[in-house]
Amino acid sequence: MNNSTRKCKKDYCEKVFIKNAEAFSDRITKALKMKPTKFTQKQKKEMAKKCLKGYCNPTCEGTIFQDGKQFPKNFEIDSKDEKVRKIVLKFSKDSRKKIFGKKTSVLKDGFYEKLTSKTVKNLKKKGALSGCSIMVIE
Secondary structure: OOHHHHHHHHHHHHHHHHHHHHHHHHHHHHHOOOOOOOOOHHHHHHHHHHHHHHHOOOOOOOOOOOOOOOOOOOOOOOOOOHHHHHHHHHHHHHHHHHHHOOOOOOEEOOEEOOOOHHHHHHHHHOOOOOEOOOOOOO
16 A cells, blocks of 8 residues: 555545445434444444545546446455345446446546546545545535
């Protein structure tokens, strides 16, 4: 991990992303009238790993946003359940086809080209290096 990635992890993933995810989770559980849950350290570590891939990864390597004609060979699916893996893989491949169309790149300076300039500016201000995401929870 290089210095800029380490800084992104510390500044964006640990300070912003996890807090936003917790706040989003709180809003959802409240809206569904469920008992609120707190993230465990293990869950936070997993979230930070996902954050690194989406927001500290200027080439979006290993994500559906990675440049090229082919689906990324290093795309990871976290489930051990084979049925879930197949569903996630099909959904991801279909999503990539819709996002890319006939293009070989959908990135603009490491951010998905359809993210608003306001969102990109805000992400950069908070320490993100990339935006390998269709939408951002702010």
